[in-house]
Amino acid sequence: RGRLVIAVDGPAASGKGTLARRLAAHYGLPYLDTGLLYRMVAKAVLDAGHDIQDADAAAAIVASFDEAAFPEDSLRGREIGEAASVVAAMPAVRSGLIARQRRFAGQAGGAVLDGRDIGTVICPEARAKLFVTATPEVRAARRHRELTARGEPATFEGILADIRRRDARDSGRSDAPLKLAEDAVLLDTSALTIEEAAAAAIGIVDARR
Numbered sequence: 001r002g003r004l005v006i007a008v009d010g011p012a013a014s015g016k017g018t019l020a021r022r023l024a025a026h027y028g029l030p031y032l033d034t035g036l037l038y039r040m041v042a043k044a045v046l047d048a049g050h051d052i053q054d055a056d057a058a059a060a061i062v063a064s065f066d067e068a069a070f071p072e073d074s075l076r077g078r079e080i081g082e083a084a085s086v087v088a089a090m091p092a093v094r095s096g097l098i099a100r101q102r103r104f105a106g107q108a109g110g111a112v113l114d115g116r117d118i119g120t121v122i123c124p125e126a127r128a129k130l131f132v133t134a135t136p137e138v139r140a141a142r143r144h145r146e147l148t149a150r151g152e153p154a155t156f157e158g159i160l161a162d163i164r165r166r167d168a169r170d171s172g173r174s175d176a177p178l179k180l181a182e183d184a185v186l187l188d189t190s191a192l193t194i195e196e197a198a199a200a201a202i203g204i205v206d207a208r209r
């Protein structure tokens, strides 16, 4: 009993955000999409006219950026997701975002956080850890629908290539790579509807309570 911290990790467009939101609603917990923090840093670097590879500029921004300055809609685009995975490989960016994430996870009743390293680095003590995956093709199809709905032109093939590149960057980096925590439960959503996946996720968390 007591505090319920739920870590939801997985690759881009795996369905982890949708599931994390469902879990937060089901258990009445606050939810943090940690990918947005990396997206904010990337957007701030680009908005200030710096090269996305400029680690000094990113480190300065991470120390001072204001979360309220970024409407979520401005962060969801394809280009920002790509740029986020570049700044997310910089150790100064990752370490600069740890305290915010741990503060959020430390709230009295607990919290749900989703990202790439929640169960491994940010909240190793989380009560329940899910690692959400789906095949690259299924993820590309989902992202394609999402971007099309936003009015962003994109081809399935182009998105599939993006997803493979982001997977390689997120899994291959030396600082906090995307990987399954030892005590995480793997949930493959490739063949599941959202309702089925949500029911499975709740079952996994209930087994740990």
Ligand code: C5P
Pocket (backbone or CB within 6 Å): 012, 013, 034, 035, 036, 038, 039, 081, 084, 085, 086, 088, 089, 114, 115, 116, 117, 118, 166, 170
């Ligand atoms: O989840 P989302 O696609 O919004 O994340 C954008 C990028 O931010 C990811 O590709 C990843 O490189 C980075 N990220 C991360 N660690 C997290 C969350 C996101 O490295 N906890």
